[in-house]
Amino acid sequence: MHLAVAFLASALVCTLALDNGLMRTPPMGWLAWERYRCDIDCELDPKNCISENLFMDMADRLSEDGWRELGYVYVNIDDCWASMDRDKQGRLQADPKRFPGGIPKLARYMHDRGLKLGIYGDMGTHTCGGYPGTTLDKIETDAQTFAEWGVDMLKLDGCYSNATEQAEGYPRMSKALNATGRPIGYSCSWPAYQGGLPPKVNYTQLGEICNLWRNYGDIQDSWDSVLSISDWFYKNQDVVGPAAGPGRWNDPDMLIIGDFGLSMDQSRSQMALWAIMAAPLFMSNDLRTISSGARAILQNKMVIGISQDPMGVQGKRLLMKKSGIDVYWRPLSENTSALVFFSRRNDMPYRYQTSLGKLNYTAGTYKVFSVFTEKVATLKDTSDFVVSVNPTGVVLLYVSAPAKHRQFHANAKLHGPAYFRHDDLDNAIPPSFL
Ligand SMILES: *[C@@H]1O[C@H](CO)[C@@H](O)[C@H](O)[C@H]1NC(C)=O
Ligand SMILES: *[C@@H]1O[C@H](CO)[C@@H](O)[C@H](O)[C@H]1NC(C)=O
Ligand SMILES: *[C@@H]1O[C@H](CO)[C@@H](O)[C@H](O)[C@H]1NC(C)=O
Ligand SMILES: *[C@@H]1O[C@H](CO)[C@@H](O)[C@H](O)[C@H]1NC(C)=O
Ligand SMILES: *[C@@H]1O[C@H](CO)[C@@H](O)[C@H](O)[C@H]1NC(C)=O
Numbered sequence: 216m217h218l219a220v221a222f223l224a225s226a227l228v229c230t231l232a233l234d235n236g237l238m239r240t241p242p243m244g245w246l247a248w249e250r251y252r253c254d255i256d257c258e259l260d261p262k263n264c265i266s267e268n269l270f271m272d273m274a275d276r277l278s279e280d281g282w283r284e285l286g287y288v289y290v291n292i293d294d295c296w297a298s299m300d301r302d303k304q305g306r307l308q309a310d311p312k313r314f315p316g317g318i319p320k321l322a323r324y325m326h327d328r329g330l331k332l333g334i335y336g337d338m339g340t341h342t343c344g345g346y347p348g349t350t351l352d353k354i355e356t357d358a359q360t361f362a363e364w365g366v367d368m369l370k371l372d373g374c375y376s377n378a379t380e381q382a383e384g385y386p387r388m389s390k391a392l393n394a395t396g397r398p399i400g401y402s403c404s405w406p407a408y409q410g411g412l413p414p415k416v417n418y419t420q421l422g423e424i425c426n427l428w429r430n431y432g433d434i435q436d437s438w439d440s441v442l443s444i445s446d447w448f449y450k451n452q453d454v455v456g457p458a459a460g461p462g463r464w465n466d467p468d469m470l471i472i473g474d475f476g477l478s479m480d481q482s483r484s485q486m487a488l489w490a491i492m493a494a495p496l497f498m499s500n501d502l503r504t505i506s507s508g509a510r511a512i513l514q515n516k517m518v519i520g521i522s523q524d525p526m527g528v529q530g531k532r533l534l535m536k537k538s539g540i541d542v543y544w545r546p547l548s549e550n551t552s553a554l555v556f557f558s559r560r561n562d563m564p565y566r567y568q569t570s571l572g573k574l575n576y577t578a579g580t581y582k583v584f585s586v587f588t589e590k591v592a593t594l595k596d597t598s599d600f601v602v603s604v605n606p607t608g609v610v611l612l613y614v615s616a617p618a619k620h621r622q623f624h625a626n627a628k629l630h631g632p633a634y635f636r637h638d639d640l641d642n643a644i645p646p647s648f649l
Contacts, residue, residue: 233426238400240461242427243519245273246469248499249468255295257312265292267315271321278328283328283329286519286523287496288329289332289368290331292321292333294344296334306356307347322367333400333402338405348376349371355394358391369392371402385425405425406430407430407432416430419458427466429468431447436476437476438477440471440476448467465492466494470496479509484557484609487543488609491521491553493522493545515587518611521613541557542554549615550615551615554614558605559607561606564605571594580595581615583612584613585610
């Protein structure tokens with residue numbers, strides 16, 4: 216049932232994405248804002264200030280610690296990189312003290328390592344941090360400057376502009392980026408400034424002009440923040456979900472896994488809920504000191520594979536049970552799918568009993584792989600099973616047909632071993648699936 220609906224849905228989501236060929240799967244990488252904010256005091260805090268060193272450090276980690284091969288390729292500067300004044304030709308320029316080599320040096324640094332550089336701008340008189348913004352008369356100049364610098368992605372914020380200016384500015388920047396001839400991924404904060412919902416937000420139009428867009432408020436380093444963002448997106452899934460597809464993504468904001476606010480279970484929950492949402496995966500953390508536990512979650516190949524499914528259909532919440540268990544589902548290519556059982560409870564691991572049939576799986580027998588525990592089961596749609604879900608945690612299942620020997624759908628960019636080999640699974644089918 217779900218599968219039929221999914222294929223219908225993907226047929227209806229025609230290819231009206233921004234035509235720059237980019238981000239056919241949700242973009243992945245690293246973004247400075249949540250962890251590093253507008254820290255510009257390099258004397259007091261040399262390791263963490265917004266400077267070329269910070270971005271070069273992160274590029275080193277991405278390219279040397281196995282992140283790049285998994286798809287984490289963008290290194291994105293956020294606010295507070297610019298000089299307070301434009302140059303004599305009216306162009307933006309980086310703060311020369313913190314970025315002595317300028318942005319082109321950073322772009323080369325990224326490209327030499329197989330990475331991409333993202334930058335931040337703002338449709339308005341000033342950025343949210345008070346730096347020079349991109350007013351309507353500066354759109355083409357700034358697009359051209361970013362292209363000449365070798366930038367690969369632009370996040371365009373919306374502080375200090377009104378709705379009329381935004382309605383003109385965001386589409387015009389899309390055209391201006393295209394006119395540079397350089398493929399530049401375009402992240403629009405526009406809908407977040409319009410309340411995130413129709414009739415103010417036109418998701419059809421957004422999909423035509425932006426590769427991704429921020430619908431809702433900024434993420435902070437806390438579980439409350441993750442949960443409130445997740446709940447907003449899933450509550451509005453019927454409105455925002457159909458807008459997503461290859462080249463065009465809803466952006467619930469950064470992954471804060473590896474920071475200070477989340478337990479390991481909550482970290483798995485953010486990763487699973489973001490993957491089901493087909494969300495961009497931009498980490499904002501310190502890759503120099505990240506714990507092995509957080510790294511294992513962020514580098515889990517199956518959850519990345521679910522996130523990066525080429526069909527690009529955004530998943531949804533199916534059920535919210537009185538027990539405090541929610542069930543989420545995302546259809547994936549080749550008749551596979553992912554299920555998440557998420558617990559809102561704060562008391563104990565909860566044993567949730569269900570069957571695939573109750574979740575509308577009706578094709579007989581399935582092979583089920585539990586992504587974070589690496590347990591495997593073969594389940595009949597009619598048989599009950601139990602998952603034990605930790606408080607504020609998840610159980611994430613990858614579901615496929617049992618007989619078909621296929622490899623888990625790897626990110627097209629990856630050439631290494633597949634995420635998932637059925638041969639490994641055939642040996643290890645446990646009697647129960649807990
Ligand atoms: C610009 O848009 C055209 C038409 O939509 C597209 O074919 C082309 O690839 C785009 N170029 C860039 C650099 O985005
Ligand atoms: C938006 O700002 C522009 C330029 O500052 C101004 O001319 C216009 O009246 C404003 N529009 C609204 C609806 O506030
Ligand atoms: C939304 O945008 C699309 C594409 O730009 C346009 O055809 C449509 O008329 C817009 N819808 C509304 C309600 O403005
Ligand atoms: C998916 O399932 C449908 C219906 O069961 C079947 O017709 C189709 O061939 C399957 N597709 C793949 C790629 O296995
Ligand atoms: C299963 O499908 C039926 C009929 O389309 C629908 O009413 C029901 O909500 C679905 N159940 C779940 C758990 O998605």
